[in-house]
Every structure is written in structure tokens, then in C-alpha cells.
Amino acid sequence: MREPRLRYDVLVVGAGPAGLAAAHAAAASGARVGVVDAQPRGGGQVWRHDLERGVPAAARRALRVLDTLGVTWMPQVQVTMAQPGWLLADCREGPRQLHYRALVLATGARELLLPFPGWTLPGVTGAGGAQALSKLGWPLRGKRVVVAGSGPLLLASAATLRAHGAQVLGIHEQASAHALRAFALRLPRWPGKAAQALALRTRLLGVRYRTDSIVVAAHGDDAVREVEIESPHGRRRIACDQLAVGYGLVANTELAQLLGCRLEHEGRHPRVAVDPMLRTSVHGVFAAGEALGIGGRDCALVEGAMAGYMAVGAEAMAERLRRRRRRARAFAEQLRSAFALRPAVHAAAREDVLVCRCEDVPLGAVLGMANAREAKLASRCGMGACQGRVCGTALAELGLARAERFSDGRRRPPLFPVRLDALAGSFLHDPRDIPS
Ligand SMILES: Cc1cc2nc3c(=O)[nH]c(=O)nc-3n(C[C@H](O)[C@H](O)[C@H](O)COP(=O)(O)OP(=O)(O)OC[C@H]3O[C@@H](n4cnc5c(N)ncnc54)[C@H](O)[C@@H]3O)c2cc1C
Structure with a gap:
């Protein structure tokens, strides 16, 4: 049996700021627009629904506008396969072919x-x-939390955790004080960003922000009890109930890769390559937001609108946004250099440390492997639930020359686990069957 098919003039994958802005721009031009997202609610990462507080007003407005414009909203729909012209989506009701x-x-x-x-x-x-867990209702009240790693997300995360009742013991940023001072001096060129940073610091009054401060180990038994931090003053341990540690973001490029879109490198990680009007290398496919490299919410919003206009052929409207996009991307570039990861962060990954936590594979077991296939066959690295999204990305970041092929842009990466009946249906499909 084949899956039901749905047709759209413009199909948007992702209902974060970029996807919502794209859908708005395209639908306002009169197109039949569909938006899919794997999550149950729209808003993406930054506007993730908070069970206690709802969503920010900006997100509410964006979602309401789509409703007014008659956009088809498809939540909890995972795009699992892609061909130029149609996508295979896994919905609660079963698989669907989405044509665009x-x-x-x-x-x-x-x-x-x-x-x-x-x-x-x-x-x-x-x-x-x-941060996401706390918004989903994970109990944090009174818990002692250390926030660490790198980038502005540490401040946003700490502020959310605090608002949910956590006792944030400190924020440990790996970047040097020198790099962050230089960044702060340039910040007034982006007054909106400076205001955002100030607002976050105000919400975190009393919480120490330490630079040059790197997590080298977490200690505990059945749970974390202490975190060990290295700084220019030496090593010290901090007793805690929770460690929230992240080293910035990497673009989700797998779907673009499946479609055959060209990727390029952002540091050690791939991002979708586009021309100045956000066309990918595949005809009729546009991209916007963090998939193009980490740029933040404002960048996602302006790129989303550009891509939406381009998708309906309103190039002149998109053209008008190019300057704003350039400015937003220039800020992203400043962030990237200020928060570049230092060798001491990589050095914490010792050979006996698990790199693939789904399949319990230590880093030492994949060193020296010729490629991802060899590493998988020999160790099962990347074959667990995350399908290499965590370990493959970590290996690429660690700069293990041979491991870089985990994300070399030539493979067809899995997106989400897919049911056999959905897969079988997609092979039966003949695009000529579809009435125009
Ligand atoms: C965990 C996390 C927390 C963050 N918190 C903040 C914050 O507090 N403040 C801040 O300024 N920035 C935050 N960011 C940065 C944030 O990514 C951007 O600022 C902004 O959300 C980017 O918008 P976007 O539309 O490009 O992508 P996103 O908001 O990431 O939206 C992408 C959407 O695409 C969907 N998707 C992806 N692939 C598929 C698929 N195959 N099928 C179906 N759906 C799919 C995802 O479910 C997601 O909802 C956070 C990032 C992460 C990863």
C-alpha cells in the first residue's frame, strides 16, 4: 500500500524562527504552504514551549500569523527520506509523501x-x-547546577535554569578573558545584541561568570557529584547535582545532504552552501537559519523571510533583506572567533573515555580507523540511537584526521529511524502517478 500524498507550492521543513518566517513570506504571496516539524509545537529551539511559561510573545505572533494565512501546520512529523520533488514524512497516522x-x-x-x-x-x-528539559518540566528546584562549555547559549541556559528554581553555582566559559574583552568592545556595533546580553546578565545577577575555565572531568557514582574545572589558577572540584555542559552548536545538514545539496565547512563541521539569495545547489531548494551555519535567532528570521520570498519567485522582496542578512552574519562571525574552542577542551577527551555513548565505544577504539564504515564495523561506533549525530560530530570536532570522514558530505546520513512499511512504500512510488 502506498502512502497518501500531499502537494504544496512551498514546503518548509523546520518550524523554528527561520521556518516560520519562510512560511509567512511565502504564504503572504498567496502560495499553498505546508510546514513540518518533528516537535509537537512550533518555535524551534529558541522558542521551545515552556510548560510553566508558555512561549514568548514573538513566537505566539509568528504561529498565529500562519494560521491566519492558511498555512498547513504538521507537527510531530519527521522527514525521514528525501528526493528532489518530494519527501517521505513519518506522521502519527502513518507515512505521507509530501510533494513540493x-x-x-x-x-x-x-x-x-x-x-x-x-x-x-x-x-x-x-x-x-x-534548558530544553527544564522547559519540559524536569524538576530543578533547589538543585545545584554548574553550567559550562562555550558560547552565548550558556547564559541563556543558565537564565532558564535559574528561572525554574535551580541554584546556578557558576558559568564556566572556556574562551579566554582576552578574546571576550575584544568581543565586548565590538558589541556596540550591534545595539540589539548588546541589549540582549545585558538583559541576560541582569537575570543572572549574583552568578559568577568565569572565563578560561574548562571542565576536565565529572565525578560521581550513580550520578554526578562533583565537577573538576581547570583554570589558570589550577584545578578545583565543585560539588553539584547537575552539570550542563555544551560547546556551541553545529548545523543540521543531513536532510540537505540526502537531497544532494552541496555542503561547505564551518570550521570542522558542515553547513549547507547557498548563493547570496539562499539557493542551494539543487534547483528549487532553498535554505535558511542555523542550517547555513550558526547565526542566532535574528539571522534565522531574516534568512527565513528571504528564503520564503525566493521560494515563490519574489526575488525583489528577498533582495531588500540582503543587507540585514549580511549584518546578522557579520555578528555571527564575531561570535565564532570569540568563542573558538581551545586545544585544552579537546585534550579532556582521553583515549579511555567513551566517545559513542549509545554503543559504549571508547575513543581509543576508533583512533586509526580509515573511515566511518570501518569504525562502525569494528566497534559499532555511530550505530546506536543517535546514529552518529553525537559521536560523529565529536570526532570531527576533535580533529581526528581520519575521523573527519564521518561528515565528509558524500554519504547519505540517516535522519530518524524509519518504519519498514514507510520505507517499502517509498520504493513503490512512481512520481508520474501524481495528478498535477
Ligand atoms: C538545544 C538548543 C537550545 C537553544 N536555546 C537558545 C536560546 O535559549 N536562546 C537563543 O537565542 N538561541 C538558542 N539556541 C540557538 C537557536 O538554534 C537559534 O537561535 C534559533 O532557534 C535558530 O532558528 P532556526 O529556525 O534556524 O532553527 P531551530 O530553532 O533549531 O528549528 C529547526 C527545527 O527543525 C526541525 N527539524 C530538523 N530536522 C527535521 C526533520 N528531518 N524533520 C522534521 N523536523 C525537523 C527541528 O525539530 C526544529 O524545531 C538554541 C539551540 C539549541 C540547539
Whole structure:
């Protein structure tokens, strides 16, 4: 039996700021627009629904506008396979084929997690992961939390955790004081960003922010009890109930890769390559937001609108946004250099530390492997639930020359686990069957 098919002029994958802005722009031009997202609610990472507080007003407005414009919203739909012209989506009701004239990829980013001794202990999560869990109702009241790693997400995460009742013991940023001072001096060129940073610091009054401060180990038994931090003053241990540690974000490029879109490198990680009007290398496929490299919410919003206009052929409207996009991307570049990871962060990943926590594979077991296939066959690295999204990304970041092929852009990466009946249906499909 084949899956039901749905047709859209413009299909948007991802309902974060970029996807919502794209859908708005395209639908306002009169197109039939569909938006899919794996999550049950729209808003993406930054506007994730908070069980206690709801969503920010900006997100509410964005979602309401789509409703008014008649956009088809498909939550809890995972795109699991892709061909030019149609996608295979796994919905609660079963598999669906989603056909499009133009596609906007707004698949966002995920957190970069790096291995260190103790990183698999219960109570150790990503910084963004802890933030997401707290919004989903994970109990934090009174818990002592250390926030660590790198990037502005540490401040956002700490502020959310505190608002949910956690006692934030400190924020440990790996970047040097010198790099952050230079960044702060340039910040007034982006007054909106400076105001955001100030607002976050105000919400975190009384919480120490330490630079040059690197997590080298977490200690505990059935859960984390202490975190060990290295700084220019030496090593020290901090007793805690929770460690939220993340090293910035990496673009979700897998869907673009499946479609055959060209990727390029952002440091050691891939991002979707686009021309100045956000066209990917595949005809009719546009991309926006963090999938193009880490740029933040404002960048995602302006790129989403550009991609939406481009998807309906309104190039002149998109053109008008180019200057704003350039400015937002220039800020992202400043962030990237200020928070670049230092060798001491990588050095915490010792050979006996698990790199693939799904399959319990230590780093030493994959060193020297010729490629991802060899590493999988020999060790099962990357074959667990995350399908290499965590360990493959960590290996690429660690700069293990041979491991870089985990994300070399030539493979067809898995997106989500897919049911056999959905897969079988997709092979039976003949695009000529579809009425135009
Ligand atoms: C864990 C985390 C927490 C963050 N918290 C903050 C914060 O507090 N403040 C801040 O300023 N920035 C935060 N960010 C940064 C944030 O990524 C951006 O600022 C902003 O959300 C980017 O918007 P976007 O639309 O590009 O992507 P996102 O907001 O990431 O949205 C992408 C969406 O695409 C969906 N998707 C991806 N692939 C598929 C698929 N195959 N099928 C179906 N759906 C798919 C995802 O479910 C997601 O909802 C966070 C990032 C992460 C990873």
C-alpha cells in the first residue's frame, strides 16, 4: 500500500524562527504552504514551549500569523527520506509523501557535546539540553547546577535554569578573558545584541561568570557529584547535582545532504552552501537559519523571510533583506572567533573515555580507523540511537584526521529511524502517478 500524498507550492521543513518566517513570506504571496516539524509545537529551539511559561510573545505572533494565512501546520512529523520533488514524512497516522514545487530547509542546529571523563554520568547533560528539559518540566528546584562549555547559549541556559528554581553555582566559559574583552568592545556595533546580553546578565545577577575555565572531568557514582574545572589558577572540584555542559552548536545538514545539496565547512563541521539569495545547489531548494551555519535567532528570521520570498519567485522582496542578512552574519562571525574552542577542551577527551555513548565505544577504539564504515564495523561506533549525530560530530570536532570522514558530505546520513512499511512504500512510488 502506498502512502497518501500531499502537494504544496512551498514546503518548509523546520518550524523554528527561520521556518516560520519562510512560511509567512511565502504564504503572504498567496502560495499553498505546508510546514513540518518533528516537535509537537512550533518555535524551534529558541522558542521551545515552556510548560510553566508558555512561549514568548514573538513566537505566539509568528504561529498565529500562519494560521491566519492558511498555512498547513504538521507537527510531530519527521522527514525521514528525501528526493528532489518530494519527501517521505513519518506522521502519527502513518507515512505521507509530501510533494513540493519549492522546498525551504530550516532544519536548525544541534548542540556540540564533547567527551571527557564522567560525561556519561546521570546528571550531566548539554547546556541547551538542560534548558530544553527544564522547559519540559524536569524538576530543578533547589538543585545545584554548574553550567559550562562555550558560547552565548550558556547564559541563556543558565537564565532558564535559574528561572525554574535551580541554584546556578557558576558559568564556566572556556574562551579566554582576552578574546571576550575584544568581543565586548565590538558589541556596540550591534545595539540589539548588546541589549540582549545585558538583559541576560541582569537575570543572572549574583552568578559568577568565569572565563578560561574548562571542565576536565565529572565525578560521581550513580550520578554526578562533583565537577573538576581547570583554570589558570589550577584545578578545583565543585560539588553539584547537575552539570550542563555544551560547546556551541553545529548545523543540521543531513536532510540537505540526502537531497544532494552541496555542503561547505564551518570550521570542522558542515553547513549547507547557498548563493547570496539562499539557493542551494539543487534547483528549487532553498535554505535558511542555523542550517547555513550558526547565526542566532535574528539571522534565522531574516534568512527565513528571504528564503520564503525566493521560494515563490519574489526575488525583489528577498533582495531588500540582503543587507540585514549580511549584518546578522557579520555578528555571527564575531561570535565564532570569540568563542573558538581551545586545544585544552579537546585534550579532556582521553583515549579511555567513551566517545559513542549509545554503543559504549571508547575513543581509543576508533583512533586509526580509515573511515566511518570501518569504525562502525569494528566497534559499532555511530550505530546506536543517535546514529552518529553525537559521536560523529565529536570526532570531527576533535580533529581526528581520519575521523573527519564521518561528515565528509558524500554519504547519505540517516535522519530518524524509519518504519519498514514507510520505507517499502517509498520504493513503490512512481512520481508520474501524481495528478498535477
Ligand atoms: C538545544 C538548543 C537550545 C537553544 N536555546 C537558545 C536560546 O535559549 N536562546 C537563543 O537565542 N538561541 C538558542 N539556541 C540557538 C537557536 O538554534 C537559534 O537561535 C534559533 O532557534 C535558530 O532558528 P532556526 O529556525 O534556524 O532553527 P531551530 O530553532 O533549531 O528549528 C529547526 C527545527 O527543525 C526541525 N527539524 C530538523 N530536522 C527535521 C526533520 N528531518 N524533520 C522534521 N523536523 C525537523 C527541528 O525539530 C526544529 O524545531 C538554541 C539551540 C539549541 C540547539
